[in-house]
Amino acid sequence: MENLIKFFNSTVPLSEKVISLMAGMFVCDELRKGAYFVKTGEYASEIAFLETGIVRAFYVNNEGKEYNKTFFSAPSIIGSYASLISKQKNNVAQQALTDCKIWKASFHEIEKVSEGNFEIERLRRMIAENYFLSNEKKELEMAMLDADKRYLIMQEEYPGIELKIPQYHIASYLGISPTQLSRIRKNRSL
Amino acid sequence: MENLIKFFNSTVPLSEKVISLMAGMFVCDELRKGAYFVKTGEYASEIAFLETGIVRAFYVNNEGKEYNKTFFSAPSIIGSYASLISKQKNNVAQQALTDCKIWKASFHEIEKVSEGNFEIERLRRMIAENYFLSNEKKELEMAMLDADKRYLIMQEEYPGIELKIPQYHIASYLGISPTQLSRIRKNRSL
DNA sequence: AGCATTTCTTTACATATGTAAATGCTCAGC
DNA sequence: GCTGAGCATTTACATATGTAAAGAAATGCT
Numbered sequence: 495m496e497n498l499i500k501f502f503n504s505t506v507p508l509s510e511k512v513i514s515l516m517a518g519m520f521v522c523d524e525l526r527k528g529a530y531f532v533k534t535g536e537y538a539s540e541i542a543f544l545e546t547g548i549v550r551a552f553y554v555n556n557e558g559k560e561y562n563k564t565f566f567s568a569p570s571i572i573g574s575y576a577s578l579i580s581k582q583k584n585n586v587a588q589q590a591l592t593d594c595k596i597w598k599a600s601f602h603e604i605e606k607v608s609e610g611n612f613e614i615e616r617l618r619r620m621i622a623e624n625y626f627l628s629n630e631k632k633e634l635e636m637a638m639l640d641a642d643k644r645y646l647i648m649q650e651e652y653p654g655i656e657l658k659i660p661q662y663h664i665a666s667y668l669g670i671s672p673t674q675l676s677r678i679r680k681n682r683s684l
Numbered sequence: 685m686e687n688l689i690k691f692f693n694s695t696v697p698l699s700e701k702v703i704s705l706m707a708g709m710f711v712c713d714e715l716r717k718g719a720y721f722v723k724t725g726e727y728a729s730e731i732a733f734l735e736t737g738i739v740r741a742f743y744v745n746n747e748g749k750e751y752n753k754t755f756f757s758a759p760s761i762i763g764s765y766a767s768l769i770s771k772q773k774n775n776v777a778q779q780a781l782t783d784c785k786i787w788k789a790s791f792h793e794i795e796k797v798s799e800g801n802f803e804i805e806r807l808r809r810m811i812a813e814n815y816f817l818s819n820e821k822k823e824l825e826m827a828m829l830d831a832d833k834r835y836l837i838m839q840e841e842y843p844g845i846e847l848k849i850p851q852y853h854i855a856s857y858l859g860i861s862p863t864q865l866s867r868i869r870k871n872r873s874l
Numbered sequence: 875a876g877c878a879t880t881t882c883t884t885t886a887c888a889t890a891t892g893t894a895a896a897t898g899c900t901c902a903g904c
Numbered sequence: 905g906c907t908g909a910g911c912a913t914t915t916a917c918a919t920a921t922g923t924a925a926a927g928a929a930a931t932g933c934t
Contacts, residue, residue, distance in 0.1 A: 555828040563827075576820050579813045585824055612802045615809060622812035623769045629819050630766050634775055637753075637859075638745040641921095660881060669827075671922055676883050831891095850911065861892055866913050 498543045498597050501569045506617050519603055525594040532574040532588045541573035541601045547594025548658060553586045562667040567652050575625055591659045641670045642678045688733045688787050691759045696807050709793055715784040722764040722778045731763035731791045737784025738848060743776045752857040757842050762786070765815055781849045831860045832868045
């Protein structure tokens with residue numbers, strides 16, 4: 495729980511009052527490797543703080559192929575943010591790639607508390623802005639850089655992740671086939 | 685000016701007080717075809733309401749090739765949102781593709797007024813969320829669909845735009861070469 | 875320790891899409 | 905109505921990267 499509060503505080507300093515409000519809303523839970531936190535086609539209702547472990551967000555295209563959109567590496571917030579704020583169905587599933595410890599809360603409750611509370615409203619704005627910025631960053635990287643540059647950036651962004659999850663998940667994140675990732679790794683070591 | 689207010693109101697209903705605050709901050713201006721509203725490498729400071737015209741947001745990759753990231757078709761908000769909220773340099777330029785009429789304002793001023801104002805804070809949150817959602821939508825489309833589907837969606841999203849701007853801008857938006865777009869158009873009419 | 879499963883690499887091959895260049899079209903300006 | 909500039913299409917060709925399958929390596933389970 496301290497980790498949760500520390501994490502929020504690192505985004506925006508919070509008052510005692512807001513912290514105690516928060517504390518009441520989050521409950522501890524776990525997510526076993528392979529388990530889903532959100533599924534495609536459902537409406538998201540929960541958000542969670544990822545205290546330990548790795549989660550992937552992925553979508554499935556026409557031909558049934560999976561693409562990893564994001565990794566969440568603790569400490570981080572998980573939950574289908576898009577579905578929560580748009581009240582539309584999920585298009586992106588979230589699945590644990592390792593055993594995870596999480597603290598989850600009802601987003602609806604947070605929204606209720608948020609009503610009229612300037613401080614939480616500001617926190618939510620900053621969260622939205624952060625999501626926007628990291629999406630934007632990834633988008634530009636995907637579009638402007640070639641796969642080996644993206645591979646490098648991924649390694650900086652998620653240090654040590656390659657030891658914890660299979661290469662084909664990395665390849666999928668980079669938007670290339672495992673074969674191609676293998677070629678890149680080979681070239682790099684020349 | 686009424687159009688500006690109408691546009692904001694369609695996002696979140698605003699109080700009289702906020703509307704009059706707004707009114708003072710925006711001034712009318714124009715953007716001739718080819719002119720830039722924001723340039724790469726600079727720090728953004730302004731935001732604007734696009735009352736008429738079309739603007740493209742684009743970035744340039746390693747090899748100097750341009751890619752259109754977004755079209756803004758009036759009525760819309762322009763300005764390098766990412767640079768404004770992150771206070772980092774622009775990576776994405778914005779250029780008028782037709783003559784435009786805009787209402788611009790200093791983002792810093794908006795932020796100053798925003799301080800402590802719950803209503804504007806909420807407006808800013810919703811703007812951030814909307815940006816996030818439209819980015820997310822585009823990202824999923826780019827990744828999950830093939831170019832001819834994306835072409836279709838683009839036509840629905842920006843009806844009539846093909847009559848106003850050259851095909852190669854459309855191709856660039858779709859992430860394909862003009863040659864390839866031509867092939868798609870040919871196949872479609874078979 | 876040994877077997878089974880999963881993951882990674884490599885090879886061979888197919889193909890979608892880009893580049894370059896030539897041709898054809900359209901429309902604005904004279 | 906002609907001409908030229910800008911744009912779109914088409915052709916020919918090159919190539920990067922995907923798919924499929926086989927082999928090698930690593931990991932985990934009993």
